[in-house]
Amino acid sequence: MVRHLITIDDLTEGEIQAIFRVADEFLKDLADPQVPHRVRGAKSEAQGCILATLFYEASTRTRFSFESAMYRLGGQILSSADPKTTSAAKGETIADTVRVLQNYADVLVIRHPCEGAVRVAADYADVPIINAGDGGHEHPTQTLCDLYTLQREKGTLKDLNVLLWGDLRNGRTVHSLVYGLARFGARIIPMPAEGFGLPEHVVRRLAQDYGCTPLSNDEVSRVRGDKFPVDAVYVTPEKPHQRSLFSDVPEKGSEVLKVRLPANALAKIDACYVTRLQRERLPEGEVGADSYPVIDAAFLKDRRYRSSSVMHPLPRVEELGYDLDNDERAVYFKQAAYGVPVRMALIAALLRIRPDLLGQGPPAKKHQVYTQGTLGCENTRCVTGLSSEQRYLEPRFLIIPESDRLLARCVYCEHDMIPEFVGRLSTRKFEPNRRAFTDIPEDLLLFADEEAALRRGCSPVRQKAGG
């Protein structure tokens, strides 16, 4: 069975750790000073295999990282670096493109400006697809590199305190990362620039799927004082029963911890993950934050940062001081270097060159899929909104039950929406989306609004036929 990596949830924790172990092995060869430079890391495991990169958005760094990894494995590469030279310009759909290109390569690496676009590619592919970034959605291989760096620096991912700085709204590396951190039991402390907090659907999923407990804005503002306004603090218990750890344990010198955090939880920051303003994702007219956080040597003088690894997915602009480059806490160039062994291991896993790293199928989805066609994704950057893709692509959602309503999460871009009404196909009745379901009925219908329900030929529950 062909496996893909579209979101970080496409790998189990065990699979991620298996990939990291192989990455360790590759890294050793790449960096071994005993090995003559010209054969460092030269492998022939992927001999005869071709990896194709298909970048509908500009990137040299990520593309080179994949291509270098494939070469180091002994394989070959096909490059499409420029969105304008692809047949998409002639109006070709993603499904067609991937069904053609899979004849030319054994694994496809795709970057696309639309959220969910690479999931569509995977749905039509017979070869492994790797998401190298889809709009503001996810960037799972960056997350693998980030987690790998953290684990090598700290020995573990569990119980780490990780501060996330900057543009958490649009930074897709951040979205993949928080899910990864949560799954491995690290604590996430978001420190966004004003107005650039984690998107609501990401926050909700952190709580629902990974049991993260958010602090209130008031509590949060006490963590960093008034220097940078922050949106929220999330602490991630490894397991649900550990949730008790996070309440009312006082901590010396930190008001915040009086409220929820465990003793000393924020006295020591294990890593600062800094991100640039994603200027290319701002709506037209928006110019960015008034005061974008800048992390530099002066900032890191605070005792709690004494052993913080400073990370950045790069490229940086001005949010990370050059005066940190020779600081031993700065690991961002190492983080970039780890891109090669981690991607080598991932490619080896997906191509089954290392046959035992991945299970037969992807991790099971916990939620039921909804395909009745009564809902469209409301995210304007979702791939389902592209007119070319609407020729063949049906909207699909996961149904997420909450205590008093159902959410619909787009299968492609993973944005949530709250249908205003729910109905049943068998009764042709609909009612407000205001109650819990213990079991989701097979013939459930979801409607964004009343009009949609009426259009489907349904009538409201407990209203007279004459309306």
Place this chain on the structure above:
Amino acid sequence: MVRHLITIDDLTEGEIQAIFRVADEFLKDLADPQVPHRVRGAKSEAQGCILATLFYEASTRTRFSFESAMYRLGGQILSSADPKTTSAAKGETIADTVRVLQNYADVLVIRHPCEGAVRVAADYADVPIINAGDGGHEHPTQTLCDLYTLQREKGTLKDLNVLLWGDLRNGRTVHSLVYGLARFGARIIPMPAEGFGLPEHVVRRLAQDYGCTPLSNDEVSRVRGDKFPVDAVYVTPEKPHQRSLFSDVPEKGSEVLKVRLPANALAKIDACYVTRLQRERLPEGEVGADSYPVIDAAFLKDRRYRSSSVMHPLPRVEELGYDLDNDERAVYFKQAAYGVPVRMALIAALLRIRPDLLGQGPPAKKHQVYTQGTLGCENTRCVTGLSSEQRYLEPRFLIIPESDRLLARCVYCEHDMIPEFVGRLSTRKFEPNRRAFTDIPEDLLLFADEEAALRRGCSPVRQKAGG
């Protein structure tokens, strides 16, 4: 002797079949499920060889197809994907570019927006040149894939009924294809969108060089009724003496065949070759056809399409329904997949890795070449019209004798023109181009108009000196 593939006529039928036999062998390796995925098709025949792609027009698909083929043969690739990054932007000529780049690669694959441009490249190259599409002229490797697909699907090319749908005016894949079909004895039934019929010079050449017999418009309109207006139907006899087959043989249920077609000729369509509107080749202001034909499952319900292979050079836009994707008649993705083994075989032939596939020289041209410099090509998209190329490129024509006149066919873009006058260098006389020549005189002169003749110092035949 170095061989090139610029038009499909650069290969004999025997050479094409030889390439197909090698492609069969490669395809077997590529698709063999017994061979582990990572070594499928891995060859070392082209080890140490470099193929360079030089695409002055955007394409990922065709470029990847060539590059993948070269990798599968064991060779290496150089890519120039973007027209704007070439030295053509600095004003370099095609002749210079190719004379430099042939030092860096062993075979060059060129796509260019100007018709005839790749022939110019071949004229100056010491390494094999492959035309990957030159404007609206030809795309011979696509044709090899098309013919290969047809032959694999149908077992033969002879006597097939092939309908061509869509933009036959600008689709270069179509122009190469009709010559190929004609040579192998298939029947060509053009079904263009209104105003997008085969160019006049293509029609003329089908008749002159390959003995195709056109039906009249009236006759044709009866083939497909009034659903789509069509320009002409051509039927291709395998040999001239078979022409008698095509007259006055009645056919049940088809009025058209009362006139010219053999019994049952159109009762069974072997293949529908669908093409998109070549929007990028429309003159500014032209928007396309009012009713562009759309081939979908409903359309193909007609009994005559029961076993029609549905082909498309891809990318498709809206002219080919997604509801056909799982129809077993749909072979367009297979057609794309065959691009690799066919191009592997072609490269192996041109590089003489498989030394016996191609003869020493190209097939002989039947017509005499005219280089007196009195004519210029009238095709505005011909490479001879580029100011950069005029620094060194002389217009050259083949002289095509018709029953009552001479045509001049541009050696580069292969457009025909009808010189208004013909003359002789020895007599310095000219006369209207209105008679047959049994032998073309050595000192023949051709003139587009009277002014051109007078400019060359010639005077009209049978007129008094005083005019």
Place this chain on the structure above:
Amino acid sequence: MVRHLITIDDLTEGEIQAIFRVADEFLKDLADPQVPHRVRGAKSEAQGCILATLFYEASTRTRFSFESAMYRLGGQILSSADPKTTSAAKGETIADTVRVLQNYADVLVIRHPCEGAVRVAADYADVPIINAGDGGHEHPTQTLCDLYTLQREKGTLKDLNVLLWGDLRNGRTVHSLVYGLARFGARIIPMPAEGFGLPEHVVRRLAQDYGCTPLSNDEVSRVRGDKFPVDAVYVTPEKPHQRSLFSDVPEKGSEVLKVRLPANALAKIDACYVTRLQRERLPEGEVGADSYPVIDAAFLKDRRYRSSSVMHPLPRVEELGYDLDNDERAVYFKQAAYGVPVRMALIAALLRIRPDLLGQGPPAKKHQVYTQGTLGCENTRCVTGLSSEQRYLEPRFLIIPESDRLLARCVYCEHDMIPEFVGRLSTRKFEPNRRAFTDIPEDLLLFADEEAALRRGCSPVRQKAGG
């Protein structure tokens, strides 16, 4: 120790000759007709190594030449052909880019529009960096090819008369070349289009660093008559004591040689190096020269050109006649072909695949480095003027003592400037830059103008405190 090639001065004459000897060996393999075509030049010396090209300016030719060389050595390539697809578009600095990309490749080839940019890259790299052209500054690998071609054609570089035609102001290939020619003892005779002479700083350095003796404009105008106005003639003695050779030796038929040139010096021209107008480097509004020199067969009929090798870095536009293409003096396509073996040898040297070609460190700089931060480079195309690079890049200069003043030469772009004032940090005094220094004081300060000196807290020498 990692070696780079940023300017031609980064290699000693001995190292250049060593590279040429290895290039000879590679050329023999590449061109050997006994070797089957497909394995010509196929090496495995660089197996497992990756060369990355990073071209912030468009080029197919130079990029392919490097990539082909790497393939012929048995290595692999990563390509970034298009400036717009790099992370520079997101605001990344050169230092960051190179620190990331060196993890993905073993040698980086960089072309950049800013002068000095590739030196910055080398300052931050742990892998060898090759300059493939930085603005109008240098293009040292082209110079290696040029010198190699000359040496193969003429057997030596010493005492050759080399005419340089065209745009000597903006042609970076010319700037690298004149230093190379001077070092190997060739005579340089610049023949620029009007207004396109060698930049002043290049002329000055030819005289100061390489002992070239310029002729006056009057003298020069007699060399070529009034056909093309020229700026200057430089003659390069091999050793300083040979300078006496160049004065007052009369020569038959050449007035100019009455003054300075040795007997017959210009009676025989060994090579004409022709260059195109570098249109892309003209300031906005400037359109080029009124009469740009055109070298063609007619021009070369003069007896002195009887055995002149005609060279051109290509691409040509109109300055070099196509009527020379079959002339045996035309070596420009051979010059392009030599790009592969020369670059193979260079890569082998830098990667230490051939371990004994290069010394441990680069040739020592003769001049002292100035880093006091009181001066900025005045060259508007210098990399130090880029706002992105100013985040971390300090201006640095070499101090060049002249008989009556000090010059400051930017370490990056190598433009000279003349500080108006010099001062001392210890005395906080400054004075006009109008005297010779036998030893440069450790605490020297250089000021572009009085304001800069006052801003640094210095006061003028020999003026009363009350001023």
